[in-house]
Amino acid sequence: MACRITGLVLDCHDPDRLAEFWCAVLGYEVIGHEPDGLELGVPGARLGDGPPTLVLAQSENPKRAKLPLHIDVNPAGSDQETELARLTALGARPADVGQTGEESWVVLQDPEGNEFCLLRKDIGAAGKQHG
Known part of the structure; x- marks a missing residue:
């Protein structure tokens, strides 16, 4: 058995603004709404089918230093x-x-x-x- 990457989380100030950008870049759509963010993914795909989803998590202090990923x-x-x-x-x-x-x-x-x-x-x- 093994794990698979099913989602990547990106902290941001404005999830709606970034959702427009990343949906256009990746051909994704908003597939989930949470109180503190949005989940983007391939239209019609089930979790684990296809590429990972991208979660845009609202944060007042997103990290601005170079990330290792x-x-x-x-x-x-x-x-x-x-x-x-x-x-x-x-x-x-x-x-x-x-x-x-x-x-x-x-x-x-x-x-x-x-x-x-x-x-x-x-x-x-x-x-x-x-x-």
């Missing part, structure tokens, strides 16, 4: 440059964490400053990942 995303049906333009239009901003410029990934921040990486490899159209 961050989110990586890959383009799904486009190239990295096209996806970078889409993410930037959604509100992502470049982040400097000491990159050399030789990396194959791009470090970004969501609208609240949480860092994530856009990797290079196209993993195919989003609909094909889950079905």
Whole structure:
């Protein structure tokens, strides 16, 4: 027997604002409402089927130092440059964490400053990942 990662929790000031961003980035929808946050996931998927859910937990003091864990995303049906333009239009901003410029990934921040990486490899159209 083993465990599987079924959810990732991200502390934030404004779960509704971040839900708009992350739902657009990942093709997720809000699948759960809690008094202190929102749960985002693949439309129609059951817990444990497909990728982990993302829980946006409201916090007055989200941690702002570099975390030992961050989110990586890959383009799904486009190239990295096209996806970078889409993410930037959604509100992502470049982040400097000491990159050399030789990396194959791009470090970004969501609208609240949480860092994530856009990797290079196209993993195919989003609909094909889950079905």
